[in-house]
Amino acid sequence: MAKGEIVLGCLAPHPPHVVYAENPEQNEAFAEGGWETLRWGYNRLARKLKSIDYDAMVIFTPHWQTYIGTHFLGLPKFKSKSVDPVFPNLFRFNYDISVDVELAEKMCEVAGESGIVTKMMRNPDFRIDYGTITSCHMLNPEWDKPLVTISSNRNAHYYSPEVMNEQASALGDACAKAIQESGKRVVLISSHSLSHRHFVTESPLPEDMSREHIYNHSQYVWDMKLVDLMRDGKMKEVIDIMPEFTEQTIAETEAGGLTWMMAAMGYPEYPAEIYGYQSVIGTGNLIAAWDPLEATREIVL
Amino acid sequence: MSDPEILFGIYCPPHPQPLLTPEASEGYGRLRDAFETCRKRIEESEADLILVYSTTWPSIIGHQIQGHPEPEWVHVDDDFHYLGSMPYKFKMDTEFAEKFRECAESRGLQSRTVAYDGFPIDTGSIVALKLLNPDNKIPACIVSSNMYANRAETIVLGKSARDAIASQGKKAVVVVVSSLSNRMFTEHIEPAEDRIHSAKDDEWNKKILEFFGDGRLEDLSQLSREIHGQIRVQKVVAYKPAWWMSATMGQHNNYTGEVLSYEALHGSGGAVVVLTPSKGSVGDKEFDEDDVEHYHGDRGVLDAGSL
Numbered sequence: 001m002a003k004g005e006i007v008l009g010c011l012a013p014h015p016p017h018v019v020y021a022e023n024p025e026q027n028e029a030f031a032e033g034g035w036e037t038l039r040w041g042y043n044r045l046a047r048k049l050k051s052i053d054y055d056a057m058v059i060f061t062p063h064w065q066t067y068i069g070t071h072f073l074g075l076p077k078f079k080s081k082s083v084d085p086v087f088p089n090l091f092r093f094n095y096d097i098s099v100d101v102e103l104a105e106k107m108c109e110v111a112g113e114s115g116i117v118t119k120m121m122r123n124p125d126f127r128i129d130y131g132t133i134t135s136c137h138m139l140n141p142e143w144d145k146p147l148v149t150i151s152s153n154r155n156a157h158y159y160s161p162e163v164m165n166e167q168a169s170a171l172g173d174a175c176a177k178a179i180q181e182s183g184k185r186v187v188l189i190s191s192h193s194l195s196h197r198h199f200v201t202e203s204p205l206p207e208d209m210s211r212e213h214i215y216n217h218s219q220y221v222w223d224m225k226l227v228d229l230m231r232d233g234k235m236k237e238v239i240d241i242m243p244e245f246t247e248q249t250i251a252e253t254e255a256g257g258l259t260w261m262m263a264a265m266g267y268p269e270y271p272a273e274i275y276g277y278q279s280v281i282g283t284g285n286l287i288a289a290w291d292p293l294e295a296t297r298e299i300v301l
Numbered sequence: 302m303s304d305p306e307i308l309f310g311i312y313c314p315p316h317p318q319p320l321l322t323p324e325a326s327e328g329y330g331r332l333r334d335a336f337e338t339c340r341k342r343i344e345e346s347e348a349d350l351i352l353v354y355s356t357t358w359p360s361i362i363g364h365q366i367q368g369h370p371e372p373e374w375v376h377v378d379d380d381f382h383y384l385g386s387m388p389y390k391f392k393m394d395t396e397f398a399e400k401f402r403e404c405a406e407s408r409g410l411q412s413r414t415v416a417y418d419g420f421p422i423d424t425g426s427i428v429a430l431k432l433l434n435p436d437n438k439i440p441a442c443i444v445s446s447n448m449y450a451n452r453a454e455t456i457v458l459g460k461s462a463r464d465a466i467a468s469q470g471k472k473a474v475v476v477v478v479s480s481l482s483n484r485m486f487t488e489h490i491e492p493a494e495d496r497i498h499s500a501k502d503d504e505w506n507k508k509i510l511e512f513f514g515d516g517r518l519e520d521l522s523q524l525s526r527e528i529h530g531q532i533r534v535q536k537v538v539a540y541k542p543a544w545w546m547s548a549t550m551g552q553h554n555n556y557t558g559e560v561l562s563y564e565a566l567h568g569s570g571g572a573v574v575v576l577t578p579s580k581g582s583v584g585d586k587e588f589d590e591d592d593v594e595h596y597h598g599d600r601g602v603l604d605a606g607s608l
Binding site: 083087 | 376421536
């Protein structure tokens with residue numbers, strides 16, 4: 001069996017607003033549009049994914065929060081409705097997803113062997129979080145690839161962002177090893193915003209773009225610092241400053257997704273493909289991808 | 302407006318073990334018994350409203366209030382999914398929910414009711430309502446805990462609840478769903494071996510329960526920041542349940558306090574406490590934080606400082 005490999009890594013933020021604005025048939029709410037910079041960036045990255053041969057998407061989500069280890073979806077099908085607890089007015093999405101249970105079990109096994117506390121989630125009533133659905137829908141609206149969803153263990157809450165970095169790195173190493181042993185071609189998805197301070201009010205028309213801007217300039221400057229480092233291919237440096245970035249901007253990186261993905265990909269020293277940056281209800285959202293294959297790597301923006 | 306009629310208050314934990322696996326440990330069973338005692342008290346009271354403030358329902362856009370008349374779903378907890386599913390169908394007091402929203406807005410708060418099929422009611426609210434009101438004999442209302450809210454906003458939210466109860470002439474039981482210390486073990490444990498995560502957490506929990514036992518709710522409210530620093534995992538900006546509970550129940554220490562049970566729930570501190578309004582006061586302190594009636598939003602400290 002050939003060694004499995006990671007064929008692309010995607011930073012894919014999950015504000016439900018982008019699904020809302022796309023008006024897919026699965027979502028009950030209706031929008032007049034909005035957040036085009038993000039949506040068009042997502043559309044372009046989705047087109048790139050169509051040109052890549054891969055077997056499964058593996059997504060690390062901040063909205064399946066676990067404190068007792070790292071959990072993996074462990075049943076082949078989940079069909080239900082996901083309602084965002086924060087923005088139920090925008091996101092009520094009827095989903096029907098397939099899971100690559102074999103790959104999930106392999107990751108769970110290898111992570112367990114490396115000392116990480118793990119658990120397979122096999123309750124059929126479990127509801128898939130809106131982070132997983134938003135990122136995966138925007139990257140693959142046809143939903144024709146199986147997923148593996150990994151919960152975010154909240155080390156940053158119990159210990160510190162530094163411990164989060166250590167443990168998410170260890171999980172990334174374990175997942176990379178599991179992918180190699182699986183023989184599969186896998187797309188990794190780190191589902192989160194960068195800076196993550198929200199406005200606590202919402203305009204009467206949520207998609208009114210005249211109201212949308214970053215929460216404050218400090219958040220913007222930090223976000224741009226990370227974008228610059230990504231463009232320069234300095235992902236080890238990004239991860240090294242991750243604890244400070246996370247604390248300064250209340251960043252959603254606190255869940256460990258970007259650290260996990262970069263560790264699994266060996267801390268790329270090549271430029272990230274930048275697909276778009278835009279604020280959503282004050283948070284900073286970047287769509288980016290890391291293509292290990294130089295021949296297909298692009299300068300997008 | 303006359304004072305609201307709040308029959309008593311209940312402080313109870315959000316974890317699903319007392320609902321799903323009370324037989325798994327003696328401690329979980331004792332918590333279940335304490336919930337059962339509260340259920341009987343509610344049924345024997347003249348309550349016509351159960352008002353729940355849940356720390357496991359975080360919100361961002363202001364304060365969300367459940368407005369669906371009969372929310373129904375099968376819920377599964379993120380961490381404890383292996384313990385089983387929690388099917389529920391609740392009866393909500395939608396007129397009260399709208400009044401609560403109106404009262405919150407009139408005090409300067411951002412608030413909205415949510416009434417969507419399939420809305421994910423949180424584990425803590427489900428555990429509380431299924432154990433305290435299993436047959437939906439009394440209509441309920443659930444309010445979220447805004448993740449950014451601090452003391453002033455939370456106190457004003459409590460006063461809004463008080464306004465709404467008084468204006469509708471309700472006889473309410475107030476339920477706060479929150480653990481004490483909230484640090485769980487980060488690995489799987491045998492329920493029979495469950496214990497409070499650390500001696501420090503246990504000592505602080507017992508000190509808090511001493512206050513509860515003495516009916517010193519406003520004193521606990523005043524100690525919230527200290528409690529947050531000592532025994533709360535820093536997931537949100539503050540330990541808010543005592544602020545909300547005290548503000549809703551009248552900001553005093555005049556209660557008969559009963560600690561019905563105190564047990565470990567995967568390392569965190571779970572207690573079922575009943576506070577019944579009474580005469581007299583214990584342990585009055587010099588309260589040194591502002592009482593606030595109206596929420597004006599964040600102060601522009603940087604703008605003011607630059608003048």
